[in-house]
Amino acid sequence: MDPRPDPQATAPEADPAALEVDIAAIDAAALELSIAEIAAVEDAHGLLLSAQGVTKRFGGLVAVHDINFDIPEGSIVSLIGPNGAGKTTFFNIIAGIYDPTGGRIAIRGRTMVARPIRPWLEPVLWVAPAALVAILTALIVVSTGNQLVEFIGAPIGLGLLILMLLAAIARPDWYQHLLLRLGIFRSARPNDIVKAGIGRTFQNIRLFQNMTALENVLVGMHIKLKANMFDAMFSTPRNRREEIESRAEAEKLLTLVGLTGVGGELAKNLPYGDQRRLEVARALASGPSLLLLDEPTAGMNPRETSDMMALINKLRKDLGLTVLLIEHDMKVVMGISDRVTVLDHGERIAEGSPEEVRHDPKVIEAYLGTPAS
Numbered sequence: 001m002d003p004r005p006d007p008q009a010t011a012p013e014a015d016p017a018a019l020e021v022d023i024a025a026i027d028a029a030a031l032e033l034s035i036a037e038i039a040a041v042e043d044a045h046g047l048l049l050s051a052q053g054v055t056k057r058f059g060g061l062v063a064v065h066d067i068n069f070d071i072p073e074g075s076i077v078s079l080i081g082p083n084g085a086g087k088t089t090f091f092n093i094i095a096g097i098y099d100p101t102g103g104r105i106a107i108r109g110r111t112m113v114a115r116p117i118r119p120w121l122e123p124v125l126w127v128a129p130a131a132l133v134a135i136l137t138a139l140i141v142v143s144t145g146n147q148l149v150e151f152i153g154a155p156i157g158l159g160l161l162i163l164m165l166l167a168a169i170a171r172p173d174w175y176q177h178l179l180l181r182l183g184i185f186r187s188a189r190p191n192d193i194v195k196a197g198i199g200r201t202f203q204n205i206r207l208f209q210n211m212t213a214l215e216n217v218l219v220g221m222h223i224k225l226k227a228n229m230f231d232a233m234f235s236t237p238r239n240r241r242e243e244i245e246s247r248a249e250a251e252k253l254l255t256l257v258g259l260t261g262v263g264g265e266l267a268k269n270l271p272y273g274d275q276r277r278l279e280v281a282r283a284l285a286s287g288p289s290l291l292l293l294d295e296p297t298a299g300m301n302p303r304e305t306s307d308m309m310a311l312i313n314k315l316r317k318d319l320g321l322t323v324l325l326i327e328h329d330m331k332v333v334m335g336i337s338d339r340v341t342v343l344d345h346g347e348r349i350a351e352g353s354p355e356e357v358r359h360d361p362k363v364i365e366a367y368l369g370t371p372a373s
Contacts, residue, residue: 048073048290048322049094049198053103056089063089065346066103071290076316076323078333080357081343082366087326088203090343091294094324095200096193107196107290117185125182126168130161194223199288201279203295203326207267213278214263217250220285253281256318257311273304280311284319291315293325297332305329309336334358342366 051069055062064086071077079087092098094105096113104114137153140146167175171192179186188196199220208216225246231239254263257277262270267278276296283291293312297305309332315321327333333340334354342350342357344366350357357363 046073047071047109049105049107049324050109051090051094051103051105054090054093054100054105055102056086056093056098057101063346064093064100064343067343067346067348069341069348071322071324072338074316074320074322075338076312076325076336078337078340079324079326079343080328080330080333080340084345085343085366086346087343088294089346091200091292091326094193095198095292096188096190099187107193107198110196112188112193112196114185114187116187118183119186121182121184122168122179122186125178125184126164127161129164130157133157133160191223194286194288197287197289198292199283199286199290200292201276201283201294201296203298205275205279207275207278207282209266209268211267212263213254213259213265213267213270213281214247214250216267216278217253217281217285218246220282221246221250223286250281250285253284254278256284256314257281258307273300273307276300276304276308277311280315284315288321290322290324293323293327295326295328297327297329305332308332312336 047070049069049071051067054064054067054069056064067090069090079090081087089098093100093113100113100115102115104111106112133153134157137149137157140149140153171186171189208219211219225242227236227239227242230236251263254260257280259274259277259281262274267275270278280291280293280296296312297308300308312323312325313336316323325333325337337354339352340350340354340357341348342360342363344362349362349366350360352360
């Protein structure tokens with residue numbers, strides 16, 4: 001899936017009148033959150049993911065408007081709609097690529113994605129400890145005349161500055177808790193979303209073409225590995241043990257998706273359908289609870305499509321995965337989904353079982369248009 005703004009959302013054939021939305025009205029309708037609401041971990045009530053009032057605009061273009069969307073644990077949910085409906089944009093918000101203009105997304109009751117609150121204050125936090133040390137050092141030197149204090153204070157201040165900058169990059173738990181205590185909220189980044197248990201594939205295949213199938217899967221495991229740079233440099237027992245275990249797990253994932261015996265093949269040499277399967281294996285390598293599939297059967301022939309449907313059902317049955325997919329093939333959507341949500345011009349127009357959505361007048365109008373008068 002391309003992380004750039006969804007080109008379909010700006011398609012010239014879209015009805016301009018439908019896009020003329022009062023920006024002030026959108027801001028008023030968007031879910032406004034306080035730090036206390038964001039910091040609270042709510043009872044998820046069996047929901048793995050819950051989106052409330054999610055809005056995203058690019059300048060004057062409203063790509064997603066006030067979307068409420070829930071994904072129950074263990075379900076297969078499909079997100080469909082005509083070209084330019086805002087599906088990919090909404091997907092990218094869930095994945096942490098875009099910050100929403102309004103609303104929030106909670107994963108297992110914890111708010112992970114929302115509009116940033118006081119982001120301008122965070123750089124102050126980076127320099128505050130070093131500045132405090134510098135001020136205290138200067139006061140002591142002035143009052144006592146002891147120059148030794150200056151030589152001690154300078155490296156301490158520099159060390160604190162480096163520590164805070166590294167913390168801002170890595171965002172450990174203590175740093176995020178500190179931000180919340182200071183009234184600052186930054187939306188989760190893609191790596192934070194993966195760590196929270198969400199894996200994904202892309203609309204356009206994004207494999208490492210000159211790496212083998214096995215190596216592609218190993219890349220997906222990176223977030224779970226414990227060995228550090230020291231372990232890798234000196235080939236410690238932990239590093240060797242973890243490498244053996246991760247390779248064995250990667251082989252199992254390749255077998256699971258139907259790619260037995262191709263681990264040594266370069267990704268670019270695999271058939272198109274197998275490349276799609278390899279993307280699924282790489283997403284599974286991070287150990288997700290929720291798998292986001294963006295048009296997993298795009299470009300496949302009927303047999304490959306049928307095999308992919310069987311694989312998705314197998315992942316839920318054998319691994320207990322929850323699945324959210326964007327798909328244009330209605331046979332796939334109606335054949336494997338527990339619930340279907342339909343977007344049109346960035347708004348949710350229908351939601352329900354596949355049979356209910358199939359006969360919904362708004363859905364029929366969105367896809368086929370209104371009859372000529």
